[in-house]
Amino acid sequence: MAPFEEQSLRDIAERLRREDPGLARALQEHHPVHPRRRHRRWPAWALLVLAVAALALGMVLPHGLLVATGLVLVGIAANLFDPLPPKPRPRPR
Structure with a gap:
């Protein structure tokens, strides 16, 4: 394998270790976790x-509080469907 190919593979492996250490550890131990089980x-x-x-x-019984609660819960549920957790923000120096 060419040296630049080896370096790019090392870069990919290092990025995987930083982004998802659990998956990297599971792949190293030859026991990867099925993605559906992870999320x-x-x-x-x-x-x-x-x-x-x-x-x-809330729409059947004209009750504004139930409608608002339903809308807020829909927003929270939509956020739970996102498979990737938010990345930590870098600290200001």
Whole structure:
């Protein structure tokens, strides 16, 4: 293998270790975790069902607080569907 190819593979491996140390460790031990197990989505689906129920109930019974609660819960559920956690912000010096 050419030296530049080896260097690019090392760079990729180092970036994987920094971004997802759990996956890097699992690959090193030859026991990778299935992606569906790493990012469980049942809490997001349950919250989405609850949010839609609150939103529908708030529209059937004209109650503004239920509508607002449903909208807020839909936003939270949508955030839970995001598979990647937010990256930490660099500290100002």
